[in-house]
Amino acid sequence: MQMFDYTAGLNEEQKQAVLHKDGPLLIVAGAGAGKTKTLTHRILNLIQGGVLPKNILAVTFTNKAASEMKERVRALLEKEGVVLGYGNEPFIGTFHSLGVRILRAENEILGIPRHFVILDQSDSQSLLKDCLKAKNLDPKQFEPKKFRNIISLQKGQGVSVEKFYAEHSTQGYFPRMVAEVWREYEKRLISEGAFDFDDLLLKTLLLLRGNKEVREKYQELWKYIHIDEYQDTNSVQYELSRALAEKERNICVVGDADQNIYSWRGANIRNILHFEKDYPGTKTILLEENYRSTQNILTAANEVIKKNKIRVPKNLFTVNGDGEKISLYEAYDENDEASFIAEKIRNLSENGVRYGDIAVLFRANFQSRAIEEAMLSAEVPYQVLGVKFYDRKEVKDTLAFLRVSLNPGSAIDLKRIINVPPRGIGETTLKKILAGQKETLPPAMKKKLADFEAMLLRIREKALTLKPSETVKIILRESGMENKMSLGGEDEEERLENLRELVTLASKYDMFPPEEAIHRLLEDAALASDQDGMMHKKDGDVVRLMTVHAAKGLEFDTVFITGLEDDLFPHRSMDQSNAGSEHKEEERRLFYVALTRAKKRLFLSYASVRTIFGSRQVTAPSEFLEDIGEELIEREEGGGNERRGKIIYF
Numbered sequence: 283m284q285m286f287d288y289t290a291g292l293n294e295e296q297k298q299a300v301l302h303k304d305g306p307l308l309i310v311a312g313a314g315a316g317k318t319k320t321l322t323h324r325i326l327n328l329i330q331g332g333v334l335p336k337n338i339l340a341v342t343f344t345n346k347a348a349s350e351m352k353e354r355v356r357a358l359l360e361k362e363g364v365v366l367g368y369g370n371e372p373f374i375g376t377f378h379s380l381g382v383r384i385l386r387a388e389n390e391i392l393g394i395p396r397h398f399v400i401l402d403q404s405d406s407q408s409l410l411k412d413c414l415k416a417k418n419l420d421p422k423q424f425e426p427k428k429f430r431n432i433i434s435l436q437k438g439q440g441v442s443v444e445k446f447y448a449e450h451s452t453q454g455y456f457p458r459m460v461a462e463v464w465r466e467y468e469k470r471l472i473s474e475g476a477f478d479f480d481d482l483l484l485k486t487l488l489l490l491r492g493n494k495e496v497r498e499k500y501q502e503l504w505k506y507i508h509i510d511e512y513q514d515t516n517s518v519q520y521e522l523s524r525a526l527a528e529k530e531r532n533i534c535v536v537g538d539a540d541q542n543i544y545s546w547r548g549a550n551i552r553n554i555l556h557f558e559k560d561y562p563g564t565k566t567i568l569l570e571e572n573y574r575s576t577q578n579i580l581t582a583a584n585e586v587i588k589k590n591k592i593r594v595p596k597n598l599f600t601v602n603g604d605g606e607k608i609s610l611y612e613a614y615d616e617n618d619e620a621s622f623i624a625e626k627i628r629n630l631s632e633n634g635v636r637y638g639d640i641a642v643l644f645r646a647n648f649q650s651r652a653i654e655e656a657m658l659s660a661e662v663p664y665q666v667l668g669v670k671f672y673d674r675k676e677v678k679d680t681l682a683f684l685r686v687s688l689n690p691g692s693a694i695d696l697k698r699i700i701n702v703p704p705r706g707i708g709e710t711t712l713k714k715i716l717a718g719q720k721e722t723l724p725p726a727m728k729k730k731l732a733d734f735e736a737m738l739l740r741i742r743e744k745a746l747t748l749k750p751s752e753t754v755k756i757i758l759r760e761s762g763m764e765n766k767m768s769l770g771g772e773d774e775e776e777r778l779e780n781l782r783e784l785v786t787l788a789s790k791y792d793m794f795p796p797e798e799a800i801h802r803l804l805e806d807a808a809l810a811s812d813q814d815g816m817m818h819k820k821d822g823d824v825v826r827l828m829t830v831h832a833a834k835g836l837e838f839d840t841v842f843i844t845g846l847e848d849d850l851f852p853h854r855s856m857d858q859s860n861a862g863s864e865h866k867e868e869e870r871r872l873f874y875v876a877l878t879r880a881k882k883r884l885f886l887s888y889a890s891v892r893t894i895f896g897s898r899q900v901t902a903p904s905e906f907l908e909d910i911g912e913e914l915i916e917r918e919e920g921g922g923n924e925r926r927g928k929i930i931y932f
Contacts, residue, residue, distance in 0.1 A: 314574030576605025
């Protein structure tokens with residue numbers, strides 16, 4: 283078979299990264315610089331050079347990115363005539379799926395169920411609500427979400443509940459309260475055989491740190507390690523990478539300090555800035571050629587980001603040509619701004635631009651209301667990113683049946699579905715069941731409970747022997763959900779369609795052995811990101827509305843960036859201390875990320891008056907707009923400025 287030259291389509295810097303083999307490698311990849319292409323070709327080159335595929339690890343942050351990387355690696359290998367045998371594939375996944383892989387494999391050492399439950403954020407919040415009640419705290423006064431955020435940040439910094447309790451249980455009222463609630467939360471997680479998102483990383487790190495034999499096992503398995511989006515790693519992810527790479531030191535990280543926008547959830551920009559100190563002898567390669575955007579968009583992005591001091595200097599360029607100028611619209615208020623956007627999108631659509639190639643980005647979620655109203659009025663189809671397919675009630679119910687059948691100790695799943703659809707098992711009965719008082723139930727209730735438990739046993743048996751798609755069908759039939767929904771109205775029909783879509787999604791895992799397939803399905807469902815919801819939209823030709831944070835990693839032909847006003851974008855810092863300058867730099871990086879999502883057309887807008895918290899306020903244009911040269915800008919006329927007059931700034 284004639285081999286193809288897989289380096290032919292790479293630029294010189296990409297080629298250097300692909301052909302580098304041993305030792306630490308830092309790839310500083312600007313937005314749209316082809317980092318996924320570089321990583322996938324590098325993996326191919328390692329395999330062609332004699333490295334066993336199973337000895338390669340590639341970690342990224344979202345299921346969407348991991349799926350894309352898997353598909354591209356598979357396509358490259360097939361083109362080269364390389365067929366991967368089962369059990370000899372590279373591990374390509376998210377940090378969380380990596381944690382699941384290790385924890386499940388080492389469950390006996392850890393003393394945890396093999397079929398442990400992974401709590402998503404809403405499950406975790408629900409469990410914390412119960413913990414607050416157990417500590418006689420009112421969940422309405424003490425929000426479970428706030429406790430979840432505090433615990434999540436601590437776990438992301440490598441802090442265990444034992445360490446936190448030892449340090450805070452004798453401090454002020456609120457730290458003591460968090461320590462007590464966290465300890466109760468941890469106790470319940472253990473009793474239910476469950477992990478939350480952060481446990482998947484922290485427990486894995488603690489295992490590798492504390493067990494030399496297990497640590498060496500995975501160091502021997504994954505001899506070539508790749509970490510994507512390294513600028514977004516938190517303390518635990520950083521330490522996890524080091525623990526796996528410390529023996530061979532064949533670690534390749536890819537990232538861009540200019541795209542670090544998640545410090546609020548623990549991402550540490552210094553991880554990428556200090557990589558060369560952490561790994562002496564690092565080879566550093568800069569990817570500056572952009573394959574996504576026009577030069578006008580890149581020139582604006584370069585001018586905006588160069589004001590930051592905490593960064594690796596670089597200058598994005600492209601051979602795509604200058605392209606259209608950047609549109610700038612000064613609206614009277616948020617309604618005028620939204621109307622302009624909706625009307626402009628209608629015009630673009632009439633001129634052949636697909637709705638699905640357009641995104642509207644905003645800094646804060648509240649901005650979507652006015653935009654949605656304008657979209658509805660203009661009859662522009664849209665989707666607000668943030669409603670995950672796996673978060674829909676009927677989908678969560680179905681997966682809860684599956685989870686509790688495999689792990690009967692999962693009280694959170696049992697509470698969710700014991701009366702779905704209604705089978706006459708009420709709250710009082712449920713409390714007795716959870717308290718271990720089943721023998722006190724009346725005979726008729728015992729019979730209902732016995733039938734329910736028998737159904738779960740049948741589901742478990744099928745889950746461990748049949749394909750996942752067949753198992754999901756059986757759950758819908760056995761539980762009575764399918765029958766109930768088929769007799770309902772339009773809403774019930776839509777829910778049933780979602781469950782049929784779940785069967786289709788489950789069929790993607792049918793190629794794996796049944797038990798592994800079920801694990802993969804449940805993992806992907808629990809770890810799905812907002813972006814994954816885009817993959818399950820029946821009609822993909824809709825305008826996407828999302829925050830700039832949610833847009834990270836995505837690209838669109840046409841992008842609208844809204845609300846470019848001081849105190850909104852850049853967003854006002856809640857911290858007036860020394861961290862203020864770092865906050866401003868992160869806001870600038872966020873704007874840079876927003877700009878570089880656009881491929882062909884970029885529309886910027888701001889309102890002279892905006893209603894915030896019920897109060898109409900005069901606003902000033904964002905300071906970021908001053909960084910974009912007038913030669914790149916085309917100002918939009920008309921709209922609210924003609925109808926309602928302009929605000930004069932002094």
